Amino acid sequence: MSTRRRGIYSRLVAGGALLLMITAAAACGSADTDGSAGGGTLHIAEGAEQPTLDPAKNIQYLSDEMAAIYDTLVVANADGTIGAGLAESWTVEGPSITFKLRTGVKFHDGTPFNAAAVKAALDRVVDPATKATNSKSVLGPYDNSQVIDDSTVKVTWKTPVGAALINLTNADLSIPSPTAASAGTLDAKPVGTGPYKFVSYVKGDRLEVERNNDYTTIRPDLTNKGAPKYARIIFQYVTNASTRANLLTTGAVQVAQLTGPDAKRLASASNLNNASFAGVSETALWINAKSVPDLNVRKAISAAIDRDALIQAVASGYAETNWSTVPTIVPGYDKTVESAVTKYGQAQAKSLLAAAGYTAGADGVMQKDGKPLTLSILSASDDPWPAIDQLVQDQLAQVGIKAQIKTEEFATVTQTRRKGDQSIYIGRYGILDPAGSMRILFACANIPSAQVPQGTNLTFNCNPDVDAALEQAITEVDAAKRNALVSRAQHLMAADHTALVLYQPKSVVFSAKTVGGIGMQPDGILKINDLVPAE
């Protein structure tokens, strides 16, 4: 090497390093002024952002921010019962529920909360001009609301709705200020009765809220019934999980949810706590009964899959096994379903295949009448689906079932899966109201076809008994009777082996040691008002 060359390169490197040091020095100077946890400000990193702050127009309900700003009429307790929220008490008579409302509650803009506000909120959901989406579906066959007096409102549905109260716990049916709602400004400046008042919002970046000093609550699921303990909360939107983990390690945020490898990585971090909570979503494998009509083969598929291995490898252990199609924490969940599902055992899988008339071919693939047993697996192509696909594929291969994987971008797969060319679809679903959700997922009428292009039953299986049980449950307002019907539907689904739950993911909340009171509602929303500075 010539000395001249070294000269040029070393000067360039020195120049680059100098530049980096200057910016770094400048950065250090300003870093101390912001980002610190003091002063009663809490930073929470959120992995997903609600599309809009108007509850009626929202399309997902897992939003901590909405729960900070708004309240719901009633809340779901951890044991599956319904607790008081903005409503103190209620009486159910056929298709109507009469709510006795709390008095003295005010919206953030000073508008009083009363029966008229509840009526306005529910009428607004069904008003076509609102263009409501999910909220309308959740509210169901709503008919009208009647203001009995200032603190009493009677809500009536067209038919009795067994899950009406559960549905009213959904954040999409939060009660917004009627003043702000009629002004049409909820998108930009949401006004509710919740523990925090809206301050500012930069889409895709951050949402800031401040303490509602007048806040009180009678929610039985909360510890703190008074005003919130933090002066301010800043929600930061960070879709990348590793970035959320990095923000936690550096102390830039104090609370965030993590999954998979990132949760595993921070599980032993000395400056962080973590707590996991059961969820209401299921990671599932739908077997297309038209493609796999033989029950023994479906049972063999169930026996080939090692759920524990999936939980370890894909969910990093943050999930639980569930043998029912209904989440374990949802009212009506029946643990006894377990006995009806064929569990992991490769020997059993092989004997089930033998019972179905299959014998191992020369290449190890099972065959019947000279035809090899080959299946196709379809899923979306984003995480974690390809990992699950490949694990399932290899486990099927170990019992002699050959499977081909096809992954597609999510929006495409929502269409492809309804064509029914796949033998297996792998994905997830969520259930709060078991009968209503199971009907959408498994009813005969919802099998996709030319007549039902929007069909949602990916088992492509029509079991009239399941339909009958669910139809009855949906209009049954007696909780015990409804749960018995839901239990029957679960048993029937388990016996069919058309929808296999692979695992039930847990929500894992990581928090700085300076934050206490971490808790989660059954629907996966943080108990915002319980968050409290530790020490």
Place this chain on the structure above:
Amino acid sequence: MTTRSSAARRFLSQRLTRVGLVLLLIVAVVTIVGPLVYGASPTRTHPLDAYAGPSATYPLGTDNLGRDILARLLHAGVLSIPAGLLAVGLGAVAGSLLGIASGFIGRTFDTVVMRVVDVLLSFPTLLTAIVVVAILGPSVTSAVLAVSIAALPSYARVMRGSVLPLRSAAFIQAARVSNTSLPRMLRVHVLPNVADVLIVLLVIGMGNGIVVLSALSFLGIGVQPPEADWGVMLTEGVRAIYTAPVAALAPALMLMLTVLGINFVGEGLGAALRVDVSSRRPR
């Protein structure tokens, strides 16, 4: 003919060329001989051994599903290299020809071609890729086509930029006056003068193509699971880079060796041609 054979000699005498060929030879040996020597299965999962560190059983450790990283690495090479090269190669050749012709011919042709290129450049690669998949179905061909379409506009524009100053050059004017045919003019007078920039872009693009292809794997196009190329291994590995860095770094290293090899050889070629070109440039 003498210039050609002396160019070949110059090519081989370049230090760059020789180092590059050695690197490519190493990659070739690993991907061709490797799978024959190392018998472990690249697709068998061991979920309970997921993200295991290097050990006697798994020399490079395991990935997210507990598959042997070394086995996957060796099997993946064959899938990695051709598709990446082809993808960018197609886009580069088509784009460069278009750009050279556009810049040299000029006038309305140039206007139309360049506006088409602008339009192409405006579409997100993702949208193009989804459309290609919708038409052709998920396959390596779709991925290759999507990447070539994405690569084409850059080559067209840069090559046009390189050709523009030539149009007014004296030797081109002279050639025009002497009624030299267009293809001949392009071949003899234009191409040699833009070869430098072209080779640089091609060489860089080809290496990069392998990585760009893997970025489309989340659309379900390209290599189908459980097969993987180095790009896909890298994409999967990065998710857990903090817990199991080898899963990402091993394929990254293989990619780097390949790309370095291609670049050295390409630069060697460029250097050999450059001397050649300057001796051929009409005075």
Place this chain on the structure above:
Amino acid sequence: MSFVRFVARRVLVTVPAALAVLVITFAMIRLVPGDPVQVIAGTNLDPQVAEELREQLGLNEPLLVQFFTYLENVLHGDLGTSFITRQPVADIVAERLPNTLMLTAAGVLVGLLFSLPLGIASALRDAKRRRTGLSFTAVTTMLVATPDFLLATVLATVFAVYLQIFPVAGAESWTSIVLPALALGIPLAGVQARVVRASVLDAVGRPFVRTLRAVGVPQRRLLTRNVLPNASIPVVTLLSVEFGRLLAGALIVENIFSWPGLGTTIFDSIGRRDLPAVQGEVLVVALLILAVNLLIDVVYRIIDPRIGLT
């Protein structure tokens, strides 16, 4: 052709191009499989509500009607309303565009800061020796060939997590832009340095430069007056192409550093089949790319007035 007439004509020809972008985007996003209502609905939406939604969003209108309504609105400056966020698309773009422009400019700047000195120094040295430096090729190749997500992750790990010099993510302070700009600019610097080097080498080899050197024109003067202007065209072109690419393509870097730019927005809009949002966002990016390329053609003309463009 006068300079003014040249620019006027050049502006005029971008109009059909913009129109083409509009038509093609409109068609493409509707041709691909996937139904916006299904994406909005997830698995839990009543099929009946889904039908109503379809009607409300205007998806039941014939395609031609949809197109001409859209065209008319765009001509009136109305980009429509997002299906998902119910926000005017113009607002979405207005929120994101400044961030995107800032990051793109910073990335390009980083690219130039590294590539110009590296490329010129290497070219001047090699021009004498007639061979390419092994280390130059190795360094620039590694800059280019490091995949963006790996580079971004490494930068974040070293400078944000361990050294804690720069913020991990976000866009609050000006220091937030440093790491994403490096992640975008470093690969760019690799390509750019190679092209700078090749172009300078080419210019140095030109007969008139050799002649000037032979008659004793000083090296520095030769470089600034003769070599660099001649070498700049491919470099400027590459810059324009990369600028266009970064406008809509800084996806992974935006994601890793939580930078609220257009790249992730376009990506999400496509993924959710948010038709008005995709159309509006792609159109704005296209107009910017057309504008940049227009500017580049004008710059060509200033660098070398003999270039007679259409």
